[in-house]
Amino acid sequence: MSNSEKKISLPSEAVKIYQIIDENGNISIRELEKQTKLDRGKLEYYLGFLVTNELISRLEIESHQISLTNNGKEAAENQLVERRITKILKEKVSVSFADLSKLVKTENKEMNAGVGLLKKQGLIKIDKGQISIIDKKKEVNKELQIILEQLLSGETVDTSNFNEILLQRNLASLEEVKDILLEILIPFKEVSPSIQKMSEVSRLTPEMIRDGSWRDTRLREYNLKASPPTFYGGRKQPYAEFLDEVKQKLCALGFKEMRGPIVELEFWNFDALFQAQNHSAREWSDVYQVSNPKQGKLPKADYVENVKKAHENGYDTGSKGWRYKWDPLKSAHLVLRAHGTSVSARTLVDLEVPSKYFSISRCFRPDTVDVTHLSEFTQVEGIVVDPSITFRDLLGILKAFAVDIAENENFKFKPDYYPFTEPSVELNVLDPNLGWIEFGGAGIFRPEVTKPFGIEAPVIAWGLGIERLFMVKNGITDIRELFSHKFDWLRTAKMSRG
């Protein structure tokens, strides 16, 4: 079928645009925007008709465009500094630099440049600090001023002779511009006989609905292929949202949430967890100390006394204890919570039996920040207490975490070490790309941890490596991205809930 036999329906605006493109042979969208005075969205809409009817083609091009800098805009509006200087000098015999600066109303740096330029061109002379003009009739940099004004008004200007000076004086910058070139495929006159102009409206108005005139109106088709304008609605931070999801899953498994303070007593962070006071994890290099105030208040005296005994002689647990003199002052030191287990430790007071708890808490360690370390990080931790619970049940809990939270049926257990649990176990899950990765750890709290708080039932303590899981799921390799400041990521990161 030849073109002449086919009827082509086009809105009249599209026909006009078709003619403009035809007259030019080819034209960039930017230029077309100027000629038609249509905004880009509308223009794209009409161009859509021409492209789908194969009347024109679109070609992406790159070009360099000169555009005014803030300096350049100012010079275009208020005249170049050298022109402002000469204007004032023409009215006076001679002026001091300071007075001139006030009259020209500009910064010293720019003044200096202007005066220097005029002096170089031999248009002014400076005598004993007094500046005067040599030739009152001569106009300085008139062509440059015109070019600047044309650029400001958005006219198409050939700046090629001035590019060097514009760039050098930081009046303009050269930018790479992406544009689209529209080329005519079939000349207008060949198609014009078969064009039918559509007469429709584009917008449905409240009046049309009310007065029923919509019945007699054909609503113009939208160009559904046109890309929409960018839009960023409000959204939650992707990592925060992932943590919400983990919380929800833990709640579904019957875990209650617990929270604790960020600035913590060493008592809860270490002593209650049976970490000896000279343990290397308690050194300066491993935990942030607070400098104001340095000390907090220890909890109820009998808990403190029992913990002290647990350290010194094992309390009544049958343990040997650490056999040293326990220092309550050290225990009252304030530190930044170094692990979520301190929140679990606080929960041991008045613990309900049976019960299950979790916390998602920000923790802090003096690490140098790099791709695998943050100065603060999130720990997911919790406890399960039940008089009949066993080590095998603990493995069952870890299995549930692997299956329900990491969504991974391939898991294995390895012996692990925590100062406060015995036995201790590490949970590994098999990632299809990375191999076995550590996903969690758990253990049964030592009796030296639980008995001082009057708990006879076994308490399982567990923790999950949730940051790693999020990174693996989202292909993130740099842990710093979790706290990313990049709007680009915050606005566009894909949601992975499923």
Added chain:
Amino acid sequence: MVSIKASYKKMQEMLGKQLSIEQLDDLLSYAKSEIDQYIEEEDMLVIDIKTSNRPDLWSPEGMIREIKGILEEESGIPEYEVKESGYVVKVDSQLASTRPYIACAIAKNISLTDYYIKQIMQLSEKIDFSYGRRRKRSSIGFYNLSMIKSPIEYKVIEETHEFIPLESTEKMSLERILEEHEKGKEFGHIVKEYGHYPILLSADGTTLSLPPVINSNDVGKITEETTGSLIEVTGNNFETVNVVLNILCQVLVNHGAEIYSVKIEYPPDIYIASVITPLLDKEEIEIDLDVVNKYLGTKMKPKDAVKLIAKRRFNCNSIDSKILTIEIPPYRKDILHWVDIAEELAIALDYNKIGPTKWTVLTTGGLLPETESENLVRNILVGAGGTEVLTNILTDPEILTTRVNIDKQDYVKIENPVTSTYSVMRKMIYPLLINVLSKNTHETYPQMLFEVGEIVKLIDKKVVTQSNAAFLFADADASFEDTHKRLNQLLSLLNTNYEIKQVNHPSFTEGRCGQIIIENKECGIIGEFHPSILENNQIWVPVVGFEIELPLIPSLKCKVKSTD
């Protein structure tokens, strides 16, 4: 965690089998260790050992001892004969309050290659650093036996005493060693705290070392040529110095050395009697197998348990119905309670073979009311168009002060920051959001961002943690009403009446800033940020915003959490 380097080839040689990296890694898990890296060109494994209270595992020999037990190639506590050397160490009573304890042994017929000497040095360094608390609790020295005469004196000496320290060619006084020698600078502070200089002297007056700082250059080292060595551990804890010596002797025995004992003569104000070291007496612990089975959820019979515990290099010679008496190897001091033996049994059974139960502890789950409250606020602010961000709680004082026009803030400070970038606790969130805006000026406007998060502050000299919400709006057309209408929507949805009282605040433009007042309490700030802040942060559009303290909104259930 402790990290060591070892040759992959030598590990396989010692195990007497060829193993892939993965197979070796699997076996190492029984020694609570894992391969962190394998550098093929150097035949080098970097192995992480997870336990900080098992220094006996911090060498390839120690890990292999454990693995051979699991593979049932060896079993029970490794035994070796100790002969008397006739050497004596006399301890000075002046050391009673500083570094009183010493444990020594003599190893003969040693033939160590350079690789194994380096391995032993690595082990000693790791033990000194971590288990020995950077040599404060204990430190190790090796000496060439042929240059030492008994009795050896461990005593206090004057600071003018001189010897040639390791890595040096000239005689230096003890005082000078602390000031000038690299090790003196690193460990000298321990000696300075003592207020006197401990020294080890051979009977002929030769200096062995200045514990715990540095050995003598001629006596205090071993090489491939050394056949006899004196090993010495000094420290402030009797048990520690002895267990460390036992670990070292065990490693040397693995290389065919013969161990000889040394008699330590303590004065009565340090220890009740003389001690012959190494002290290889085996401690015992009793376990009730019924209790252990209940704890683990297993069904071990006494004879199973005896076999299993031997796989973990313990001995069990006595069974009285369900009560087992277990002997602990003399290189381990980490067994405090029967739960420690329960773990050994569980590891010998293999966690993966014990297998998980289908656990059920029926409880009701749920979020805390304060988290629910925060989520409510987050949802409203997302609806208001906000992009949520997470920023650091531990942050840069500059971001909290000069960058938002504030001179001084009474925030909680860190005594030992790694860098000043992370050295104070935020007490407000908005300065961090300003910082986020300053890093995104190339992104499309309007930019609306918020954070609901924890802050730390001082109330009556007490440190508390609480949650705040901050919302910022940045756009060429931004004006006060953009933030006001959002605050209004937030508080009206939360059924809370509020007022705004005009105030001056250094972060905001005068006349364009107010305090948010709820029930006559100041609970937040709202306004247009001062242009100087925008300029300072290179944000080239107006920014308006608010921050509100969530515990002060009566309809929410957020709490102020005190540390005390």
